[in-house]
Amino acid sequence: MNVYDSxxxxxxxxxxxxxxxxxxxxxxxxxxxxxxxxxxxxxIATCPSCSLMIEVIFEAEDLENYKE
Incomplete structure (x- = not known):
């Protein structure tokens, strides 16, 4: 899988x-x-309008800041 960027x-x-x-x-x-x-x-985040994808760099604890 080719990603456009990280x-x-x-x-x-x-x-x-x-x-x-x-x-x-x-x-x-x-x-x-x-x-x-x-x-x-x-x-991997995708673009709905083209074929590009990016890799999202994060640690699991980073998501704690975004609790529902």
Whole structure:
């Protein structure tokens, strides 16, 4: 699997309503990954408008700051 970039979770935006992290994609849309996916060990965020993916770099304790 080829990823476009590796991004620290601190550089992403968290939306508490959608319970997801977002990061701007070069195509103009946003990469997105749900916090539940991150908790389950899935660290790839995808863009819904193009085929790019990013790897989200984080530690499990980083997610404690984003409890529901």
């Amino acid at each position: 991004i620290e979770i601190e550089d992403m935006t968290f939306d508490p309503i959608q319970q997801a992290f977002f990061y701007p994609c070069p195509c103009g849309d946003q990469f997105a990954v749900a916090i539940d996916d991150l908790r389950d060990g899935e660290n």
